[in-house]
Amino acid sequence: MKNTNRINLELSLGKQINALISASHALNMKTAARFDSTLQPAAFLIVRWLYSYGPTSATALAESTAMDRSSVSRLVxxxxxxNYVxxxxxxxxxxxxxxxxxxxGxxxxxxxxxEKESAFYERISRWDDLELENFIEMLKDFNQPDNI
Incomplete structure (x- = not known):
């Protein structure tokens, strides 16, 4: 049976992960609007994927972004x-x-x-190199697929 301290720590971790996801989502929306405010944010997901990984087929793009093919086709x-794609x-x-x-594009x-990067850099600017290295290593460990 877990002790109360461990339960409280896990609840606190969940709260912080939720805050990170929420802040990241809000920042993604802001970044998408900065790219082109006339487009749906999902269009920027496609743009961002192509920027990060390079040329691909619509089918592979749909699979890797977890969007249905008709949505990808419409957004593309x-x-x-x-003239972005x-x-x-x-x-x-x-x-x-x-x-x-x-x-x-x-x-x-x-x-x-x-703009998105500057928001992240601002948040970590007060950390020394060791703190940043530790944070990166902990996130790497947390994000390993076999940890889920």
């Missing part, structure tokens, strides 16, 4: 019309299309992410 079409024939499968960011993504 909006992003194409605004382009589609090119796949070199491996001539029938397939690889989606990637245009130069404009990359530039706007970098601008939006700078």
């Amino acid at each position: 079409n909006q992003l194409k019309k605004l 382009k589609g090119e024939p796949s070199p491996n499968d001539k029938r397939g299309v690889l989606l990637s960011l245009t130069d404009l 990359s530039e706007k993504t970098i601008e939006a992410l700078k």
Whole structure:
């Protein structure tokens, strides 16, 4: 049986994780609006994925973002019309299309992410290197898939 102190610590951890998730979600929404306020935030999820991982198919994009294919298709079409995303024939499968960011899409993504990064940098600015290293290592350990 767990002692009261351990239970309180676990409840406190849950509260802090929830605060982190909520703050991250709010910051993602703000970043998406900075990218292009006329788009749904889910469109920025696609843009962010393409920026991080590079060209991919719509099917792979849907799977990796946990969105249904019709939503990805609709959002990609909006992003194409605004010249943020382009589609090119796949070199491996001539029938397939690889989606990637245009130069404009990359530039706007970098601008939006700078604001997001500055918010995170501001939060950790008072930490010394050892505190930051410890935090990173603890997050790595916590985020290991086999820990879930």
